[in-house]
Amino acid sequence: MTDSFALAAGQIFDGETLWHDHALLVREGRVEAIVPQQAVPETERRHALGDCLVAPGFVDLQVNGGGGVLFNNDPSESGIATICKAHAAFGTTALLVTLITDTVEIRETALVAGRACASAQVPGFLGLHLEGPHLSLSRKGTHDPALIRPMSQEDLQRLIAAAGSFGKALITIAPESVTLEQVKALSRAGYVISLGHTDTSAQQAGAYADAGASMVTHLFNAMSQFGNREPGLVGAALQDGRLSCGLIADGFHVDPVSMSVALRAKLGPARIFLVTDAMSTIGTEDDGFELNGRKVYRSGGRLTLADGTLAGADIDMLSCVRFVHERLGLPLTEALQMASRYPAEAIGASGKGMLTPGSDADLVVLDPKLALRSTWISGRIVAGSATEPTLS
The missing domain is CATH 3.20.20.140 (Metal-dependent hydrolases)
Known part of the structure; x- marks a missing residue:
């Protein structure tokens, strides 16, 4: 896993707001931003998660x-x-x-x-x-x-x-x-x-x-x-x-x-x-x-x-x-x-439970039936599987 990548998904819940067709940018184990998928830099490695939901771990x-x-x-x-x-x-x-x-x-x-x-x-x-x-x-x-x-x-x-x-x-x-x-x-x-x-x-x-x-x-x-x-x-x-x-x-x-x-x-x-x-x-x-x-x-x-x-x-x-x-x-x-x-x-666990800028990149990827696809801690996959990253 590289230190910088994007998770592009049908839905991303950051702990407050539900975003549609956006991407979660992760850098060095922390959330950098949530941006529209078309705004992901071309040089960024991307995991395409389709219609899955990304949510806080x-x-x-x-x-x-x-x-x-x-x-x-x-x-x-x-x-x-x-x-x-x-x-x-x-x-x-x-x-x-x-x-x-x-x-x-x-x-x-x-x-x-x-x-x-x-x-x-x-x-x-x-x-x-x-x-x-x-x-x-x-x-x-x-x-x-x-x-x-x-x-x-x-x-x-x-x-x-x-x-x-x-x-x-x-x-x-x-x-x-x-x-x-x-x-x-x-x-x-x-x-x-x-x-x-x-x-x-x-x-x-x-x-x-x-x-x-x-x-x-x-x-x-x-x-x-x-x-x-x-x-x-x-x-x-x-x-x-x-x-x-x-x-x-x-x-x-x-x-x-x-x-x-x-x-x-x-x-x-x-x-x-x-x-x-x-x-x-x-x-x-x-x-x-x-x-x-x-x-x-x-x-x-x-x-x-x-x-x-x-x-x-x-x-x-x-x-x-x-x-x-x-x-x-x-x-x-x-x-x-x-x-x-x-x-x-x-x-009082700051950095946990949210996917906002600066938060730990601790997250779950769920399919539309709420089955677990993968679990990530500090930007690294620890359970399940992910798509192979590709350049945008």
């Missing part, structure tokens, strides 16, 4: 595994690289590898792996999402209750010491297990704080937003629900314009009616964005895996423990985009923004 802030690797079971540099590669095959160009509740030793090993991947600039690696262990037992979901615990001063100091070393840092906490002062300290250190796995009240959620929390983990799941006298975390998430919300759009975690109501109700400027909560099964034919010594079963698009508890999701980001577009009736451009621009903005 997907940004997934909650990925537990992929390609047969579960991060909790393989918290290594190679494990992270495998996960990133697996999701690139479905259009994800930047992701937070997620460690759910585990031991102190596993978390420390994961932080070391994150530092190594950030230093090596592993394609697709954006940072780490630490989902637990400082959660609520009453809303544990699939998290091992034996490992859930309040945040200690030692935990806080270890996290602060690691901040800034492994890329973007997201941590899911429950107010029951983390104090307001600890949230303030984590926020000052550079962590994005997400509320999840909690029975918190709406009023308490607001206090944690005042302290620095800016996100809610997998809206509706493992949290206090919306009620007539207590709005819970669901109500707070929809009412508070400071709280961005991840949403698992697989049809199992949240009913489509609830998704539609939430999307209409959400106050901005913060948005609802898509997450996969994907496990190791993505990109494989595996029928299950082990998590904290427990068997997780894969069947009919669902991942469950033996008692039926949902254990992450068996879905990729492109499938989430199709779901909200086809099942919920969202405009395709809005569905694409939920998978790219909105999560990038929520985590």
Whole structure:
């Protein structure tokens, strides 16, 4: 691949505007411009993509595994690289590898792996999402209750010491297990704080937003629900314009009616964005895996423990985009923004989620049926195939 080329396509979505019969100019891994196809310099190498759609690459802030690797079971540099590669095959160009509740030793090993991947600039690696262990037992979901615990001063100091070393840092906490002062300290250190796995009240959620929390983990799941006298975390998430919300759009975690109501109700400027909560099964034919010594079963698009508890999701980001577009009736451009621009903005990933001048050339090429043709990171193809470049 040369350092400079053009992608000519029937449609190009830059994250805001849908362009027809234009070309995306890429130089040294970044977007240079979007121009009419006839304006591409004659000396520029061109990939002719026909009636395909070029869109920003997907940004997934909650990925537990992929390609047969579960991060909790393989918290290594190679494990992270495998996960990133697996999701690139479905259009994800930047992701937070997620460690759910585990031991102190596993978390420390994961932080070391994150530092190594950030230093090596592993394609697709954006940072780490630490989902637990400082959660609520009453809303544990699939998290091992034996490992859930309040945040200690030692935990806080270890996290602060690691901040800034492994890329973007997201941590899911429950107010029951983390104090307001600890949230303030984590926020000052550079962590994005997400509320999840909690029975918190709406009023308490607001206090944690005042302290620095800016996100809610997998809206509706493992949290206090919306009620007539207590709005819970669901109500707070929809009412508070400071709280961005991840949403698992697989049809199992949240009913489509609830998704539609939430999307209409959400106050901005913060948005609802898509997450996969994907496990190791993505990109494989595996029928299950082990998590904290427990068997997780894969069947009919669902991942469950033996008692039926949902254990992450068996879905990729492109499938989430199709779901909200086809099942919920969202405009395709809005569905694409939920998978790219909105999560990038929520985590503060400048240069991601858009295809505007100066942005990273992280993109997907989709055919008219929304099947993936290719995935590109920093102007280099990492999944699928492209036409041979020709001179204009």
